[in-house]
Amino acid sequence: MSEETVVPSVPPARKQQQRSIVTQQKLLDAAVEAFSENGFKGTSTRDIAERAGVHHPLITYHFKNKDQLWRAAANHIFKAFTRSLAQSLEQNKDMCPKERMARMISAYVKYARSQPALHKVMVQEASYPNPRLDWLIERHLKPLFDATFGMLVELQKLGVAPPGDPALLFNMIRLSSGGLLALGNELKASSGIDVDSPETLDAISELIIKVFLPGEMPENWKQQTAA
Amino acid sequence: MSEETVVPSVPPARKQQQRSIVTQQKLLDAAVEAFSENGFKGTSTRDIAERAGVHHPLITYHFKNKDQLWRAAANHIFKAFTRSLAQSLEQNKDMCPKERMARMISAYVKYARSQPALHKVMVQEASYPNPRLDWLIERHLKPLFDATFGMLVELQKLGVAPPGDPALLFNMIRLSSGGLLALGNELKASSGIDVDSPETLDAISELIIKVFLPGEMPENWKQQTAA
DNA sequence: CACTTTTTTGTCCAAACTGGAGAAAACGAG
DNA sequence: CTCGTTTTCTCCAGTTTGGACAAAAAAGTG
Structure with missing residues (x-):
């Protein structure tokens, strides 16, 4: 009897209908x-319903209110992103650390292009202090940061990434890729950069890697991981 | 340089009062x-008037309407920024190109900290196509881009900046500094970066310079500029 | 199939907020 | 003091806001 129907997960007395999922x-x-x-x-909320091509009271029905909808939307986008990142990590787990990070950056750039909202939403919320920002940080940003931080420190130790605060390094990489692509609308007119071209995407990844991971891997790096 | 009558449209038959300027x-x-x-x-507009501690019809009086106010605000912030940048250039005109660019980056970082709105406004407008974005690009962004582009190309020729599309380089530097500081609210909680500390600012400038201008100036660089 | 739950539709609301107009009062430069 | 400049106060007409709710339609279940 609790009105806590956050999204679709309290009492499945009956199976959720397909059209409901689609909505x-x-x-x-x-x-x-x-x-x-x-x-x-x-x-x-009316704007959202209109974009979705759906009657606006459905928002209340499915997500309770605007705030819950926002949270669900944030989960939605981060879930897809995390999946994409994990996939990249999984595919390249046998690569050397530099190559692994390089491919992760490439994956991020590609994802940021197809879904620039990932970065935009964060910027929107970070523009002034508010409870959603705190929630976003705890729930999504910190885990992501923690997962990447160690890799960066290792790369610094190996002399691949430049010395300096790894947290700064992390965020600069994040901004040079995600932040850059979030400015897509502007870049073409202001700098002649066409983010829709695949070549541009490659050039971005390449430049980021060259700039932020300039060192070469030492030849004996396997020693530390070998049994 | 025509003095832009951004604010009152009619020439003042009498001197503008001090309190008007303050308002x-x-x-x-x-x-x-x-x-x-x-x-x-x-x-x-009411939100703005409230923040300013001023009755809201004064906006109509001084700026005609919301759109004009936005343009005046954009001019306001870019004017201050351009002044700050020109000052840095003037002060360091005798330095070598690398040092000049390095100090410009430092100046930008400092300015972006004291006025993160500079970057935020651009991001806000770039988030979807609209006439204000076009105006912003033509009036402020492109001139800025054009002024910096040449310096970057020169630095690449000198082997100081890494090869690659200079436009990308420019925007990555812009984002690693301005974009980073615009995220100030987030960085402390997500990555432990305190953008209020002067040391952090220095670390940011230093890292950007190290990363984006890694090469050393050749010893004979004076040749080409000497008459 | 009948039945019951899930999902959608259509309508309504009360309140807040929107950008802006305009008269009249207050102020200050000359 | 005079008169243009600036501010105050009040008003408005329209739109938008998030959300409530009953009734209709659709679909899963036995």
Whole structure:
């Protein structure tokens, strides 16, 4: 009897219908887009419903209220991103640390292009202190940071990444890729950069790697991991 | 240089009063802050007036309407920034190209810290295509880009900056400094970076320079500029 | 199939907020 | 003191806001 139907996970007395899932998905995608463009305050639930091509009371039905919808949207986008990142890590687990990180950066650049909202949403919320930002940090950002931090420190020890605060390094890489692609609308007109071209994406990844991972791997790096 | 009558459209038959100037300034500062936090659509003129501690019809009086106020606010912030940048260039015109660019980056980092709105406003407008973005690019971004582009190309020729698309390089530097500081609210909690500490600012500048201008100046660089 | 739950539709609301207008008062430069 | 400049106060007409709710439609289940 609890009204805590956060999204789709309390009492499945009966199976959730397919059209319901579709509606939720459409709403989530639309919400991500709208929130990333206009921020939480600047986005109306009606705008979201319209983008999703759905009647707006469905938001109340599926997500309770605007705040819950925002959270669900954030989970939605980070879930997809985390999956993509984990996949990259899995595929390259046998590579050397530099190559592994390089491919992770490439994967990030590609993802940021297909889903610039990932970065935009964070920027929108970070533009002034608010409870959603805290939630976002604890729930999504910190885990991501923690997972990458160790890799960067290792690369510094190996002389691949430049010395300096690894936290700064991490965020600069993040901004040079995600932040850059989030500016897509601007870059073409201001600097002649076309982020829609695959060659540009490759050039971005390449440059980031060259700049942030300039060193070569030492030849004997396997020693430390070997049994 | 034509003095832009950004504010009052009619020439003053009598001198502008001091309190009027103060009001305009307060409104501009408040507008910059509000627009940078919530974007154009998400900001109301009443919100701006309230932040400025001023009655809201004064916006109509001084700036005609919301759109004009936004433009005046953009001019306001870019004017201050351009002044700060020109000052850095002037002070270091006798330095070698690398040092000149390094100090410019430092100046930018410092400015971005004291006025993170500079970057935020651009991000807000770039989040979806709109006429203000076009205006911003033509009026402020492109001139800035053009002024810096040549310096970067020269540094690449000298082997100081890494090869690759200079436009990408420019924007990565911009994001690693301005974009990073615009995330100030987030960085402390997510990565333990305190952008309020002067040491952090120095570390940021230093890292950017080390990473984006890794090469040393050749000893004979004076040849080409000497008459 | 009948039945019951899930999902969608259509309508409504009360309140807040929107950008802006305009008269009149207050102020200050000359 | 005079008169243009600036501010205050009040008003408005329209839109938008997030959300409530009953009833209809659709679909899973036995």
